Amino acid sequence: MNTKNDEHLYSLALSLIPKIGPSVYKNIISYSGSAQNFFNLAPGKAAKIPRIGSKLLELLRQKNQYLAQAEKLILQAEKLNVKILTYASTEFPKRLKSIEDSPSVLFVKGNIDLNANRLLGIVGTRNATDYGKTVTRKIIEEVAPFQPVIVSGLAYGIDIEAHRAALQHDLPTVAVMGSPIDKIYPYQHKNTAEQMLETGGLISEFRPGSDMVPGNFPQRNRIIAGLSDALIVVEAAKKGGALITAEIAFSYNKEIFAVPGNLQSPYSEGCNQLIKTMKANIYLGTKDLEEALSWSKGSEDQENQPVAFSLENISDEHRPIIAAFLENPEQQIDQLSWITNIPISMLASSLLQLEFMGLIRSLPGKTYKLVK
CATH class of the missing domain: 1.10.150 (DNA polymerase; domain 1)
Structure with missing residues (x-):
């Protein structure tokens, strides 16, 4: 080898x-x-x-x-025909590398760019109403000009509606599975999953041949939250996977939106509560996404554009750190230590100095972000 x-x-x-x-x-x-x-x-x-x-x-x-x-x-x-991405792989999602509890290995099937410029998560209840399904299709239709990758969980209800609507609008879509990569669950969604492989695909942290465990499904929600630049919760009851995903996304400092619903519908209680507690913004249309993520039609979002920044005025001590941020504007301290080969104790001191200089800012989860 x-x-x-x-x-x-x-x-x-x-x-x-x-x-x-x-x-x-x-x-x-x-x-x-x-x-x-x-x-x-x-x-x-x-x-x-x-x-x-x-x-x-x-x-x-x-x-x-x-x-x-x-x-x-x-x-x-x-x-x-499954690709294995370890944490050290260049294709491993950069969005997950900045999250402390992200998987160390992913199993991937299909043609997926997990480092695409725009990834949009859409989740919701398995018991979707006609209202929820209609809203999901409308969201996909309206975001299509921005060409995001649609991320969801292949579950019944809102998830599968999002995947199918994405396929109808020629958008790549990715299913984060709670089952091993070689076991489509639910089996009824096998045809949709196979259609997704051409321009999107399936990912799982559970290796082929392993057992399906109920606890895997809540566990996979952190991957949906971590991969997504923004998460839209379409319908959610008081408890359930969609709310778990939203809570995790909130802890990751992600943009979260919730679709307001009928006050008498049990499957809108979760969304309305997210809005009430200010853990999610109210979703009224794509304008909300454009403003929150600096999206514009026909061009890459500003968040993922290369940062116009010169290393000329940076000291030799700080240069490898800033160079790493130029490759990926958001870095988790352990990952940054590995990239720069600087011990964490020394790195922490340098990061504090760079923060005082206004060049980076700290985020939750021992994560830092380059300031433009």
């Missing part, structure tokens, strides 16, 4: 080790520089990495077992 494929193998193997969740995984990458480096560390050096306990070090001694599992999984994915 060449070095690139070796790193892909080691990154996948690292994700297969029990007790290594997304945050520990990213912590390891940040301190080691790469998954391959971590596997080759002496036990004494590995033990110095924060959050690495004795049980994890014991599992690390079984690295050949996890590398073999990773090789098997890569072959399995190739047979299914």
Whole structure:
């Protein structure tokens, strides 16, 4: 194997080790520089990495077992025409890299650009009313000139309505699945899922052949929230997946919109409550999206345009940090440490200085954003 494929193998193997969740995984990458480096560390050096306990070090001694599992999984994915994106992959969604609890590995099927300029999440109740379905189709029709990727969850109700409307308007659409990538759920949506593969597709953090667990579905909602530049909740009851997704998006500092509904409809209670508590803006039309996201028809949104910024007046100490922000204007500190190869303790001090200089600003979740 060449070095690139070796790193892909080691990154996948690292994700297969029990007790290594997304945050520990990213912590390891940040301190080691790469998954391959971590596997080759002496036990004494590995033990110095924060959050690495004795049980994890014991599992690390079984690295050949996890590398073999990773090789098997890569072959399995190739047979299914599934692409594996690890946190170290260049194609891994940049929007998720800035989120602490985002997955360390994604399984992807179809032709998806997960780093497209505009990603719009649309979610809602599984028990959609005629009003909710009509509004969903209307939203898709009105946003079509802006050419966003439509993100939803392939569930009954609002989700599948959003996917199908996107297909009708030739918009790429992505389903974030709560099931393994090789198991379409619900099965009744299999035809729609297959149609989505041409210009969009399916993504899951659950590897092929794994079991379907009810808890997977609430868990996948954080991916919908993290991928979306803005989230529109069309219909939602007092409790349910759509409200969970909205709450997560709120914690990620995303733009959230809720469609107001009939006060007597139980499936509008959630939306109306989001508006009342000011966790979501009221959605009245695409003008709201244009203003919130600086969208304009026929051109890329300003948020994802390259920032006009010169490195000439930046000190050598801060130059690699600003250069990383120019590649991706929003960065999570662990990811930034990995990119710049600057220890987190030193990086935190530099980020504070840059914030005082008015060049960046801090966001929730140990995330920083370049100021234009």
